[in-house]
Amino acid sequence: MKQIKLTNTNPERLDVAVSRDLELSRTKIQRAIKNEQIFVDDSKAIAHQLVSDKNKVFYDPKITEVVKKSKSKPAPLDIIYEDKNVIVINKPAGVIVHDTETNTEPTLVDALIKHEKKIAKVGDRAERAGLVHRLDKAASGIMIIAKNQKAFEFLKDKFQSRTVExxxxxxxQGHMPDAHGTIDFTIERSKTTGRMAAKPTSQGGKPAITHYDVVEKFPHHTLLDIKIETGRTHQIRAHMFALEHPVVGDTLYRQKGVKPRDIGRIFLHARALTIELPNGETKTFEAPLPNELKQVLEEIPKL
Structure with a gap:
């Protein structure tokens, strides 16, 4: 059995807390509880019992295993940099980073393992082999991946200590209130919509900090350069939505009654990453704006 460190300070249902922290469906967690694969403080668990970070929760690692499904071959990697410890790639939009319970598409992890088989044994969980951070399926841009366990621990520490730029x-959509700004709304998963909800810091949730600079204004849109200090799930999308300026193309975080511009993806591109590598060098990696996003900028009206 493995112990999971719960992140909620206030009591909430066991199945909700474990589902969030293991990033598995509540149905799967409830099934695991019924099958006695989850225990609380060395006692048999009940799905609706209340738990917090003060409780010791143990689970059978088998519940996190993803059933292998028939897939097509993964696309070749767009490699920007590679050494004996890391691979830096430019992820295209439309590629899911790692497997989920229902995914049947080739993933970035599949492509990484095809490129170098030993990556399959790197990391904390098999389906996330080599991964120290993520990008949404509909987003594109720079990602760094560990090729061995020592590099994984090194990079993981860099991200957790917030030394990665x-x-x-x-x-x-629309115009930002200022040319430069910082959003520090906390983020937590909504119990009603399943989306990440950004709220003022007094309302709980995990700390999240997003800095933005206006690059160019259009009649109905604004192009931003965004720097994030934290890496919460959907952080940029949730923060922009909270300010009522959702990311163009975002069908999940959108205003009611407003149909998002259909660009086949979201206009969110990880353009640069600066990080100290396991070999001691600090490097900045950049990925150019994809052609489909350049086309969007060419097509929208100018001021």
């Missing part, structure tokens, strides 16, 4: 090119 990450910049994104993002097009949003």
């Amino acid at each position: 990450k910049h994104y090119t993002v097009l949003v």
Whole structure:
């Protein structure tokens, strides 16, 4: 059995807390509880019992295993840099980073393992082999991957200590209130919509910090350079939505009654990443704006 460190300070249902922290469906967690694969404080668990970070929760690692499904071959990697410890790639939009319970598409992890088989044994969980951070399926840009366990621990520490500088090119609806700004709304998963909800810091949730600079204004849109200090799930998308300036193309975080511009993806591109590598060098990696996003900028009206 493995112990999971719960992140909620206030009591909530066991199945909700474990589902969030293991990033598995509540149905799967409830099934695991019924099959006695989850215990609380060395006692048999009940799905609706209340738990917090003060409880010791143990689970059978088998519940995190993803059933292998028939897939097509993964696309070749767009490699920007590679040494004996890391691979830096430019992820295209439309590629899911790692497997989920229902995914049947080839993933970035599949492509990484095809490129170098030993990556399959790197990391904390098999389906996330080599991964120290993620990008949404509908987003594109720079990602760094560990090729061995020592590099994985090194990079993981860099991300957790917030010493990695990450910049994104993002097009949003409307005009931002200022040319430069910082959003520090906390983020937590909504119990009603399943989306990440950004709220003022007094309302709980995990800390999240997003800095933005206006690059160019259009009649109905604004192009931003965004730097994030934290890496919460859907952080940029949730923060922009909270300010009522959703990311162009975002069908999940959108205003009611407003049909998002159909660009086949979201206009969110991880353009640059600066990080210290396991070999001691500090490097900045950049990925050019994809052609489909350049085309969007060419097509929208100018001021």
